[in-house]
Amino acid sequence: MAVLETIVVAFWAMLPAYVPNNAAVLAGGGRPIDGGRTWGDSRILGDGKTWRGTAVGTAAGAVLALVLNAISGDVGSVTGVGLPVFPAPAIVALPFGAMLGDILASFLKRRTGRERGAAFPGVDQLDFVVVSLALAFVAAPDWFLETFTLPVLAVVVIITPLLHVTTNVIAYKLGLKNEPW
Numbered sequence: 001m002a003v004l005e006t007i008v009v010a011f012w013a014m015l016p017a018y019v020p021n022n023a024a025v026l027a028g029g030g031r032p033i034d035g036g037r038t039w040g041d042s043r044i045l046g047d048g049k050t051w052r053g054t055a056v057g058t059a060a061g062a063v064l065a066l067v068l069n070a071i072s073g074d075v076g077s078v079t080g081v082g083l084p085v086f087p088a089p090a091i092v093a094l095p096f097g098a099m100l101g102d103i104l105a106s107f108l109k110r111r112t113g114r115e116r117g118a119a120f121p122g123v124d125q126l127d128f129v130v131v132s133l134a135l136a137f138v139a140a141p142d143w144f145l146e147t148f149t150l151p152v153l154a155v156v157v158i159i160t161p162l163l164h165v166t167t168n169v170i171a172y173k174l175g176l177k178n179e180p181w
C-alpha cells in the first residue's frame with residue numbers, strides 16, 4: 001500500500017473515533033456520570049464527563065460511520081483507494097471506545113490529583129485511541145486485523161495527537177472549550 005493510501009485508510013477508519021470527543025464538547029452539560037460522588041478527596045470522574053456528552057458523542061461517531069459506509073463505494077472508485085467498510089459491531093465499538101477511553105483518562109487524572117481541565121500530556125492525546133482500538137478488536141476481530149495493519153496503526157499513532165491538538169486549539173479559540181488541550 002502506498003504511503004498516501006495508508007494515511008487515507010487510517011484517517012477514514014478512525015473518523016468514527018475522532019468525532020465523539022468533539023461532539024461531546026458541543027453537547028456536554030447536564031448530569032455528570034459520577035453523580036457528583038467523590039473517591040478520597042477527589043471526584044470519581046468530575047463534571048467534565050456527562051451522560052449527555054457521552055451519549056451524543058457515541059451517537060455522532062456511529063452516524064458518521066454509517067455515512068462513511070454509504071459513500072465508501074463511490075469515494076473508493078473515484079480515488080482508487082480500498083476504503084474499509086465498518087461492520088455493525090465496529091460502528092458502535094469505535095465511538096463508544098473513544099468515549100470510554102476519555103472517561104478512563106479522567107478517572108486517572110482525578111486519582112493523580114489533577115483537577116478538571118488539567119492537562120495530562122500523552123494521555124489526553126492517545127487515551128481514546130487505545131480504548132477505541134481495543135474495543136474494535138474485541139467487537140470485530142477479523143475486520144480489525146484486516147483494516148488496522150501495522151502501517152495503518154503506525155499512521156494512527158502519529159496523526160492522532162496532531163489532529164487532537166489541532167482540533168482542541170481551534171475549539172478553544174472558538175470559545176467552545178475552556179482549555180486548548
Ligand code: CTP
Nearest residue numbers: 024025028029048049050053054106116117118
Ligand atoms: N464532555 C462531556 N462528556 C464526556 C466528555 C466530554 O460532557 N464524556 C464535555 C464536557 O462539557 C467537558 C468538555 O466536553 O467539559 C471537554 O471535554 P474534556 O476536555 O474531555 O473534559 P474536561 O472538562 O477537560 O475534564 P477532564 O479534566 O476530566 O478531562
Ligand code: MG
Nearest residue numbers: 117118179181
Ligand atoms: Mg480536558
